[in-house]
Amino acid sequence: MTSFTSETNVSYDNDRPRALRSWKVEDLTLLLGTAFSALALNWIFYTALTTATGATGFVVTWTLLFYTFYYLANRIELGPQAASDRLWTAFTWSAALLLLAPLITILLYVIVKGLPGLTKDFFTQDLSATGTLDTGGGASAAIVGTLEQVAIAVFISVPLGVLTAVYLNEVRGKFRRPVRMFVDAMSGIPSIVAGLFIYAVWIVAFGHGFSGFAASLSLSILMLPTICRTSEEVLRLVPGGLREGSLALGATRWKTVRQVVLPTAASGLVTAVVLGVARAVGETAPLIMTAFGSTALNRNPFSGAQDSLPLFVYRLITNPFPAQQQRAWTGALVLVIVVLILFTAARWLGARASGQKR
């Protein structure tokens, strides 16, 4: 007993958090050592023993060898239990890396290809006076077009989508089932069909001509189901007790929705909007027959053909001249940056909306 007490005193007299899962140097050595020996053996395999070639095969066999070595080494050091635990950890890490690899590769590729064309002019000039062989010019027409079209689409589809979600989850009206069915069916509409629909109705039948607004309409069709269904899920997470509490204070149903349910769900609703925007911002097909595309800057989304970043990229990358292809890559890079900025802003807004009072 006494020895126990004295031991406790010796080991724990520092009042600070104890490291519970520390990585020891040996663990790291084991990991790197097995990875390296797997690499070495694999290399001998590929160069000396067989005539196999190809990077993909090399990585696959290396990975498999690594798993084997890592498991065996851990088994010798720590026993079968810990070894299989380590092996599964390695598997999950590999899966995560595998998932990240395409994303990172795409990002790096777009950055490398697009960066040389990323100048100040790219944001301030259009292509109206630039020939196919000229350098210079920029994507201002496309950037302005994309921002305006997506903004108008958000303006149309967010109120509609959220109100429909409120109808589905808060009002619980008679037409819940058919409405939900329509929304589900809408989410299956191919984007080119949404574009064709707006083309046939708004542009041909109503005779409005190409415009950024027509593009916004077709994008709204695509965003609406995403925003609506996500919002509905988010509203469903608001506890019923809050609604009862509000009603018991003498609130009407509408006030309950506006002042209690929607603010409580704010961060989730921001996510819903982000998912909707994500669906729309990179769409190309429906824009071909609605915004049509243009080399000249058109600030007015309500009249005349307008450009957009996806259209810009699509038009120029199919062009054989290097200057045009360079612009296409830079356009793609700007599109990625725009998406990243939108997402970061939305996340930040969402965190603020919910984190502030929690």
Added chain:
Amino acid sequence: MTSLNTDINELVDPAPAGGLTAKDVSCWFGERKVLERVSLEMRPRTVTALIGPSGCGKSTFLRTLNRMHELIPGAQLGGQVLLDGEDIYNPEVRATETRRRIGMVFQKPNPFPAMSIRENVLSGLKLSGLKADDPDSIVEKALTRAGLWKEVSDRLDSAGGALSGGQQQRLCIARSLAVEPEVLLMDEPCSALDPTSTLRIEDTIAEISDRVTVVIVTHNMQQAQRVSQQCAFFLAAENKPGHIVEAGPTSTIFTRPSDPRTEDYVNGRFG
């Protein structure tokens, strides 16, 4: 016999604000009848406790008193509920106005998570469309009466959800009191709380009952005895709708009940 007494009382004291009378209240969920002809007098500025085993319809009855019952799809009701002599189910009376006059505190504390403590207290005013002339004094008064002012006066702008369970429940009481209801209904307000918080809430009930009529559902016999002056014992036989077995002064119900089932229940022999 009790009704005669109250009639005389009402003659003596012409407008006792906050008197609530249930007359032959029956309730259904769809086809199923869960309450049968419940009549009860809840006197103004008095604490009435509703006791009885689980599932005998106490919550359902409480929810008919401020028209929360009808919010459940398929719920129906018969009979009358009179607030100061006026039927609250009269088609000319708005349900929202009734609910403002008859507040409710729930079993699970439900402060609004998107609002600060201060906003929570003022939420009732905002939600029922009332104007606050002096919001600061309303907040202080409501929190003081709910026994929470000292604990939170220095952090009114922090989240209501960050309080302890007992504090959250007192915040909900303050929120209800801020709209100056005549009646406050409480459905097992302490069943999710620890003993210390429970005692704080009981103090709060004693404190507010000089201004509002309180109707409280409780499973705790000691609590019923500590906080209430009047008491009603509910019971439901197997697959039968619930009804009131006996109602009267709390001391009578607990010491000289006239029905043997009441005696068994208050002495903990069933339920």
